[in-house]
Amino acid sequence: MKGQWVNELAKNGRATGVFKVKEASLKTTRNGKNYIDAAVMDKTGSIACKIWDAAQAELAKWTPGALVEIKGRVDEYNGRLQLVIDTAVSVDASAVDAGDFEDTSPIPFDELKSDFKKLTETISDAELAALVKAVLGDRQVWERFSAWPAAVQYHHACRHGLLEHTVSMLRIAGAIAESTGRVDRDMLLAGCCFHDVGKIYELTGSTPYDYTDAGRLLGHIYLGARLVAEKAAGLKNFPQEKIERVLHMVLAHHGEREFGSPVTPATPEAVALHYIDNVDAKLQAADAAILRDQTPGAWTDYLKILETRLFKGRLES
Structure with missing residues (x-):
């Protein structure tokens, strides 16, 4: 039932799978519309996600630690991958392997x-x-x-x-x-x-x-x-x-x-x-x-613990 892993998600691709909610909050766009700004994870990593035009009630299924089955697309924002979610359904923990998350x-x-x-x-x-x-x-x-x-x-x-x-x-x-x-x-x-x-x-x-x-x-x-x-x-x-x-x-x-x-x-x-x-x-x-960085190019994203970006190596031409 797991579906895709976080480290399998690719830009402009589709995402289908069960993930654990890492964090989530209800925010408002400049136009006054609500959306959920969240992050989901599994044992291979985590990824940011957005649920546009979200109602307050929908936030209930996005409690940190909850499991959700997601369908959506993978975009890139500020050089990092993110999920734009079409549908999300709550999943009972008994239906999955806890070690996957x-x-x-x-x-x-x-x-x-x-x-x-x-x-x-x-x-x-x-x-x-x-x-x-x-x-x-x-x-x-x-x-x-x-x-x-x-x-x-x-x-x-x-x-x-x-x-x-x-x-x-x-x-x-x-x-x-x-x-x-x-x-x-x-x-x-x-x-x-x-x-x-x-x-x-x-x-x-x-x-x-x-x-x-x-x-x-x-x-x-x-x-x-x-x-x-x-x-x-x-x-x-x-x-x-x-x-x-x-x-x-x-x-x-x-x-x-x-x-x-x-x-x-x-x-x-x-x-x-x-x-x-x-x-x-x-x-x-x-x-x-370096192992998990999703930033395109030869350098990682900025790391707070090291106060720098790390060189991953030159990409093959």
Whole structure:
């Protein structure tokens, strides 16, 4: 029943298929006519769409997360593809495969899970190893941590994205510790495990991804630090300085106060963690942008996370 995929849609072509509503709002043209400005998605990407001369009542079927069977045409507006919809019919979730509408990490989950286990088992500091186990060995925490996205849209915004991001950071951290000898490897690996754990409370776990009330009010940095502190308090005689160093990494990993960190990195491990996080997030964002960009020509659309456009390569003549 799925029909076409987003990445199969082409300019001047027809569109027929079931898609998930990502966002939608009722707007008014200069002539005073109502229209719905929306975006739909599936696991291959998302695309903007317009429903002209739409009535207020029609907006009800365009609730974010709802499924709609669409028929329409594919146009281009400002260099990007968009759907102009002729008809849209609500579809019950039981009639489709939920996996068709949720982007998933390109790395198989079993591989990510195995790699995470192997990498964290290399933490030789018994107290830090116990803390990692206390936090991420908690069944409810792990179920979310292993499935959740790492962000709403900018990087690793997919199922298992948070786990993929963490595994990648653990690899980078190990390499930096080995090559420089200037950081406490175990402390840095623990920081990689914990830095974004608050995302499991900050973000929703299914598409279209969004922020929870707690996420908007408190943010993942505080939520993650609170979780780690609570688990450390449950471990007998966990050293005070060690938990302070761990929490400092979580609190400082955004690097600057203007980006949400209440403190700036003040230990070698916190400095390293900040840059590892930044590098991995931006490289993944660049890779995903080039893979999915629909802008004609050799350059991607402008990417806010990188503050630039990316070169995709010259088109064949």
